[in-house]
Structures are given as structure tokens and as C-alpha cells.
Amino acid sequence: MKLLRIFSLLAMPFVMAQQSTRFIYQATLTPDSTNTEKKTELAYLDTDGKKSFFYAENTLKRDSVMERMRATRNFDRSQMENLRSNLQFTIEKDLANQSLVYKSRIGRDQYSYNESPTFNWKILPETVKIGEYETQKAETKFAGRTWYAWFTQQIPLQDGPYKFSGLPGLIVKVQDSDGDYSFDLMQTKKIAEIQQPQTRGQYINIQKSKYADLEKKMRKDPASFISAQRSGGGGGGRGPAGGGGGNRPGMDPKQMQEMQKRMETEMKSRNNPIELK
Structure with a gap:
């Protein structure tokens, strides 16, 4: 005191x-x-x-x-x-x-x-x-x-x-x-003023528990998660199934495959998060 x-x-x-x-x-x-x-x-x-x-x-x-x-x-x-x-x-x-x-x-x-x-x-x-x-x-x-x-x-x-x-x-x-x-x-x-990272696009505001659920899904199967986001069904804020992205402009198959592979590798290497629960 x-x-x-x-x-x-x-x-x-x-x-x-x-x-x-x-x-x-x-x-x-x-x-x-x-x-x-x-x-x-x-x-x-x-x-x-x-x-x-x-x-x-x-x-x-x-x-x-x-x-x-x-x-x-x-x-x-x-x-x-x-x-x-x-x-x-x-x-x-x-x-x-x-x-x-x-x-x-x-x-x-x-x-x-x-x-x-x-x-x-x-x-x-x-x-x-x-x-x-x-x-x-x-x-x-x-x-x-x-x-x-x-x-x-x-x-x-x-x-x-x-x-x-x-x-x-x-x-x-x-x-x-x-x-x-x-x-x-x-x-x-x-510093002259507070800096904050630039915002590109909108953020989907959700409950922390929902955010944790989405992270778990992403870690478990990045390819399926991203595919669901592209079709509007895998996120947490918009769309008929809670999707955040809606229909997006198509990505060519090679780019998509490279991105999915990169995501899978990244998710495997992030298995010890700062917050455990």
C-alpha cells in the first residue's frame, strides 16, 4: 500500500x-x-x-x-x-x-x-x-x-x-x-508522437474465446482454414458461417500451394504460445 x-x-x-x-x-x-x-x-x-x-x-x-x-x-x-x-x-x-x-x-x-x-x-x-x-x-x-x-x-x-x-x-x-x-x-x-502499425483493411472484433478457437483451427489445418476463409466460412465475424473474408479474388494454384506450405511450417513452429490458456 x-x-x-x-x-x-x-x-x-x-x-x-x-x-x-x-x-x-x-x-x-x-x-x-x-x-x-x-x-x-x-x-x-x-x-x-x-x-x-x-x-x-x-x-x-x-x-x-x-x-x-x-x-x-x-x-x-x-x-x-x-x-x-x-x-x-x-x-x-x-x-x-x-x-x-x-x-x-x-x-x-x-x-x-x-x-x-x-x-x-x-x-x-x-x-x-x-x-x-x-x-x-x-x-x-x-x-x-x-x-x-x-x-x-x-x-x-x-x-x-x-x-x-x-x-x-x-x-x-x-x-x-x-x-x-x-x-x-x-x-x-x-518521440514526436505515438506510432502505431498501419491498418490495412478492417479488423473483425470478436470475443477472446472465439479468437482462441480460430487460432486452434488454423494451427490444426492451415490449408482448410484458409480455404474456408476464402469462401466465407472459416472466420469469426461475417458471412453465413461466421466467415471473415467472404469471396476473395482468386489466387493462382501455385501461389496458393506455396502459401499453404509456408503457413503449415509456420504453425508447426509456433507450438509454445505465450498464453497457454
Whole structure:
């Protein structure tokens, strides 16, 4: 309780003087349980103190490449290959209400769901200096994993990477107990304004449970799932069978086969999601 009082006193001048800030995290992930090789990439948490966006650095880079290709009318997809990310989502948080909107793509369609996750943080006595910040340890259980976070009151912002928030200070580091996922603050810098990944087309807003069901179907049989989306029967938001895509312009058989093969390989390598339930 004492920590929360300290935060409330510090937070007011911070929010009043708040400029847009980018917190750059290194994400270390093990998306494939059959391959212990860690994947690392950078992710951005952009905030103005009232709302924030969390997304992969490569997402912003891909947007920039796409803009350039549209301007030059030179659509060379090979330029995008090195910009693939294991963080294929954007999370927009309303910090005042501790609510968020999760956006991602499943197959050919874009989906979103609203969530107000509850983090029952247990603040522990352990403290440690991480970089330039004095931090304190906290623990919570979320989506089937036990998580440990280190937060700092030197940045009195109730936010952090991924969906994490609600501690009396910015989360500098958070990792799960199995070491499969961790996010570590690497750099902080001021930015002119909050950036958010470009939106191409509409998002289909559905319940989180429905989103999880669609992900399971996609993992189990990507080819059938995408085929159903193309005919309007495989998604979660529109169409007579809940399909999100409706009838789409045809893709030649070779392209379709290549896409299905790529999807199947990708799904097999994403068998250890950050949320287990």
C-alpha cells in the first residue's frame, strides 16, 4: 500500500509533463518447444501516459517498406522476408481503465478482441538495480504461466511490455518461470508522437474465446482454414458461417500451394504460445 501512495504522488507531475516516449525492449522467445534455440528481436512500447501501443520493431519496418513499394509500384515481396516477426500482434492499452485491444491476423483475415486482464501482483521484497533503474520484484499468474516482473518507481507509469500493467512503476523486465518468454528494457527515447502499425483493411472484433478457437483451427489445418476463409466460412465475424473474408479474388494454384506450405511450417513452429490458456 505504501508503494501505491508513493506512485500516486509521483505520477501526477509525470503525466502532466508527459511527452510521447518509446520504451525499447528486447524480446527473447521460445515459440517452438521442439527447438530450444531462442529467438530475439526488439519491440516498442510507445506511450503518451494515457494510452500505449506495443508491437514488434519489424512491424514498423515492414510498414515503411510497404509504403515505399506502393510509392514506387515495385512490389518485391523478398524485401519483407528478413522482417518477419514472432510478435505478430499489436496491443493498444487504455492506461486509465487498464483495458486493452489485441489485434492480429489469423490466416487471411485481421481480428481484434477487447480485454481487461486482471493481474493479481504479489510485490516481493527483493530489489535489484537493472541498468540505471532501481527495481523491485513482483509475481503473478497469467494465462497458464507464472510471471516475474521487475518494476521501477523512477518511471511512475503503470505499464509494461505485452499485456502487463498495474504495478506502481514501469516494468523494466518480465519473464515467465520456464524461461520461454522474457522482455527486457534496453533503451528509452522521446518521440514526436505515438506510432502505431498501419491498418490495412478492417479488423473483425470478436470475443477472446472465439479468437482462441480460430487460432486452434488454423494451427490444426492451415490449408482448410484458409480455404474456408476464402469462401466465407472459416472466420469469426461475417458471412453465413461466421466467415471473415467472404469471396476473395482468386489466387493462382501455385501461389496458393506455396502459401499453404509456408503457413503449415509456420504453425508447426509456433507450438509454445505465450498464453497457454
